[in-house]
Amino acid sequence: MISVVILGNGNVATHLHNAFLKAKNIAVSKINSRELENIPNSDVTIIAVSDDAIETVSKSILDRKGLIVHTSGAVDINIITHKRKGVFYPLQSFSKDTPVNFNTVPFCLETKHKEDYSLIESLAKSIGEKTYTINSEQRKKLHVAAVFVNNFSNHMYKIGNDICEKNKVPFEILYPLIEETAKKAQSISPEKAQTGPAKRNDIQTIKNHLENLNLQQQEIYQLLTTSIQKSIE
Amino acid sequence: MISVVILGNGNVATHLHNAFLKAKNIAVSKINSRELENIPNSDVTIIAVSDDAIETVSKSILDRKGLIVHTSGAVDINIITHKRKGVFYPLQSFSKDTPVNFNTVPFCLETKHKEDYSLIESLAKSIGEKTYTINSEQRKKLHVAAVFVNNFSNHMYKIGNDICEKNKVPFEILYPLIEETAKKAQSISPEKAQTGPAKRNDIQTIKNHLENLNLQQQEIYQLLTTSIQKSIE
Numbered sequence: 177m178i179s180v181v182i183l184g185n186g187n188v189a190t191h192l193h194n195a196f197l198k199a200k201n202i203a204v205s206k207i208n209s210r211e212l213e214n215i216p217n218s219d220v221t222i223i224a225v226s227d228d229a230i231e232t233v234s235k236s237i238l239d240r241k242g243l244i245v246h247t248s249g250a251v252d253i254n255i256i257t258h259k260r261k262g263v264f265y266p267l268q269s270f271s272k273d274t275p276v277n278f279n280t281v282p283f284c285l286e287t288k289h290k291e292d293y294s295l296i297e298s299l300a301k302s303i304g305e306k307t308y309t310i311n312s313e314q315r316k317k318l319h320v321a322a323v324f325v326n327n328f329s330n331h332m333y334k335i336g337n338d339i340c341e342k343n344k345v346p347f348e349i350l351y352p353l354i355e356e357t358a359k360k361a362q363s364i365s366p367e368k369a370q371t372g373p374a375k376r377n378d379i380q381t382i383k384n385h386l387e388n389l390n391l392q393q394q395e396i397y398q399l400l401t402t403s404i405q406k407s408i409e
Numbered sequence: 410m411i412s413v414v415i416l417g418n419g420n421v422a423t424h425l426h427n428a429f430l431k432a433k434n435i436a437v438s439k440i441n442s443r444e445l446e447n448i449p450n451s452d453v454t455i456i457a458v459s460d461d462a463i464e465t466v467s468k469s470i471l472d473r474k475g476l477i478v479h480t481s482g483a484v485d486i487n488i489i490t491h492k493r494k495g496v497f498y499p500l501q502s503f504s505k506d507t508p509v510n511f512n513t514v515p516f517c518l519e520t521k522h523k524e525d526y527s528l529i530e531s532l533a534k535s536i537g538e539k540t541y542t543i544n545s546e547q548r549k550k551l552h553v554a555a556v557f558v559n560n561f562s563n564h565m566y567k568i569g570n571d572i573c574e575k576n577k578v579p580f581e582i583l584y585p586l587i588e589e590t591a592k593k594a595q596s597i598s599p600e601k602a603q604t605g606p607a608k609r610n611d612i613q614t615i616k617n618h619l620e621n622l623n624l625q626q627q628e629i630y631q632l633l634t635t636s637i638q639k640s641i642e
Contacts, residue, residue, distance in 0.1 A: 227611070227613075227614065228613075250614050250617065267582060267583070267585070267586060268585060268586055268589060269586060269589055269590065269593070269602075269604055271593070271597070271602070271604070274593065274596075274597070280585045280588075281585060282582045282585060284582070308579070308582055310578065310582075313576075314576055314577070314578045316617070316621060317572055317573070317575075317576040317578060317621055318573070318576075318578050318582065318583075319618070320572055320618045320621050320622065321568075321569040321570075321572040321573050321578075321580075321583060322569070322583060322586055323605055323606065323607075323618060323630075324565045324566075324568045324569040324572070324630075325565055325566050325569040325583050325586055325587050325590065326586050326587075326589075326590045326604070326605065327603065327604065327605035327606075327607060327608070327633075327637065328565045328629075328630075328633045329562040329565045329566065329587070329590055329591075330590050330593075330594060330599050330602055330603055331599070331603065331633055331636060331637050331640075332557045332558055332561045332562045332565065333557075333558050333562070333594040333599035333602075334599035334600055334603065334640060335554075335557045335636075336554040336555070336557040336558040336599075337554075337594075337598065337599050337600070339550055339553055339554040339557070340550070340551070340554050342550075343546075343547055343550040343551075344547070345543065345547050345550060345551050345554075346541070347554075348595075349500060349515045349517065349541055349543075349551060350500070350551075350554060350555060350558050351595050352500070352501060352513045352514060352515060353500060353501055353502060353555055353558055353559050354558050354559075354562070354591050354594060354595065355513075355591055356501060356502055356559075357502060357558065357559045357562055357563050357591075358562075358587050358588055358590075358591035360502070360504070360507065360563075361563060361566040361570075361587060362581075362584050362587065363507075364504070364507070365570065366563050366564070366566035366567035366569075366570050367567055367570070369502075369504070369563055369566075370560065370563055370564065370567065371502055371504070371559070371560065372556055372559065372560035373556065373560075374556075374560060375560070378460070380460075380461075381460065381483050384483065384549070385552070385553045385556060388549060388550055388553050389553065392636055392639065395632060396561075396632060396633065396636060397556075397557075397561075399628060399629060399632055400560075400561045400564055400629065403564060403568075403625055403629060404560065404564050406625065407564075407567060
C-alpha cells in the first residue's frame with residue numbers, strides 16, 4: 177500500500193486524484209493548497225499546483241516527511257526544498273471536462289535519491305503503463321517540444337477552422353486529414369511525412385494561398401514555408 | 410456500370426486506380442499522361458496529374474467524350490477546356506507507400522452541369538462514404554486551410570522531433586500528446602482546446618523556452634505565441 181497526498185485543486189490534481197481513487201493498493205487524499213493544516217502523513221506528497229506556486233507550497237510544508245514531488249514539465253527538481261524530492265510529470269494535455277485515460281499517458285519520472293525512484297515508479301504504474309526516466313534538463317526540452325506538437329499544432333488547426341468558417345466550408349471535411357497527419361508523424365516520422373507546396377517549392381500555389389489570407393495568417397504562412405524549405409535543403 | 414479512365418502516374422492516380430479495381434460496377438483503366446494515344450472511351454476521364462499539367466493534358470484530349478474531371482484542391486474547374494467538366498478532389502494526404510482507406514476520405518465534388526453531378530457522386534460512393542458539394546472558390550480556401558492543418562502541423566511535429574533528437578529524449582514520449590491534440594480539435598474545437606504558456610501569458614516559461622531554441626525556432630515560437638494571444642483577445 178502506498179499512501180499519497182495531492183496538494184492542489186487544478187486539472188492535474190483532480191485527474192490524478194480520480195485515477196488513484198480507482199487504483200489498487202493506493203490510499204489517496206486531496207487537499208486544497210491554501211488549506212495546508214493537519215495534512216495526514218503519506219509516503220508521497222504530490223504538489224500539483226501552478227509552476228509559480230510550487231516553491232511557496234514546498235516551503236510551507238518544510239517539516240513534512242516522505243517523498244515530495246511536483247508534476248510540472250517546466251520546473252527544476254531543485255525548486256523543492258526537501259531532501260527527498262522528485263518529479264512526477266504526466267505528459268498530456270488535461271482539460272477540465274475531458275476524461276483522461278492514464279494508460280496512454282507517459283509518466284516522466286525523476287528523483288533526487290536513487291532509492292526513491294521505485295516508489296514513484298510503482299505509483300505511476302498503479303494508474304498507467306508507460307514510465308520514462310527523464311532528468312530536469314531533458315524535461316525542460318521535452319516541455320518546449322510539447323508546446324510545438326500541442327499548442328502550436330492546435331493553433332494551426334485554429335487557423336484552418338477560421339478559414340473554413342469565414343468561407344462557409346464545414347471544418348469537419350478536414351478531420352480525416354488531421355487524423356492522418358498525426359498518425360503519419362508516428363508511423364513514418366514528420367520529416368518523411370512532409371508534403372505540400374512549401375516542400376515542392378510550388379511558387380504559384382504559394383502565391384495563390386497568400387492572396388486568400390489575412391495579414392497575420394500571411395506572416396505565419398511565409399515563415400513556416402521558409403522553415404520547411406530550409407529543413408529539407 | 411461506370412467506365413473510368415485515369416490519366417496520370419502519381420500517388421493520387423495510383424491509389425484511385427487500386428480502389429476502383431476493387432469497387433463494384435466500375436470498369437477502370439489507368440494511362441500514363443505522356444502516352445495519350447488510343448485511350449478507350451469512358452463515362453468519366455480523371456486527369457490526376459500535377460496542378461501545372463492539368464491544362465495541357467486537357468487540351469491534348471480535346472475531342473474526348475464523356476465527363477472530364479481533375480483531382481486538384483487548388484485549381485479552378487474552368488482550367489478544363491471541355492464543356493462537360495468537373496472536379497473530383499479526395500481531400501487527404503497521399504504517400505506512395507501508405508495504403509489509403511477511402512471510406513474515411515472526404516470527396517469534394519463539383520460539376521459544371523448539374524446533370525453530371527450524380528455521375529461523380531456515384532463514382533465517389535463506389536469507393537468512399539463522404540461526399541461534399543464544394544465549388545471552386547470554396548475548394549481553394551479549403552486547400553489553404555489544409556496546408557495549415559497538414560503541412561504546417563506536421564512541421565510543428567518536425568521541430569518537436571528535432572528538439573528531442575538534439576537532447577536525446579525519445580520523440581515517442583510525445584505521441585499520445587499528438588493524438589490527443591488531434592482528437593480534441595475535433596471533439597471540442599481548436600479554440601476551446603488551446604492551453605499552454607501563450608494562452609496563459611506565462612512570461613517566465615515563454616522566456617525559458619526561447620532560451621532552449623535555435624534562431625529559426627525562436628522566430629516561429631514568438632510569432633505563434635503572439636498569434637495565439639491575439640486570437641484570444
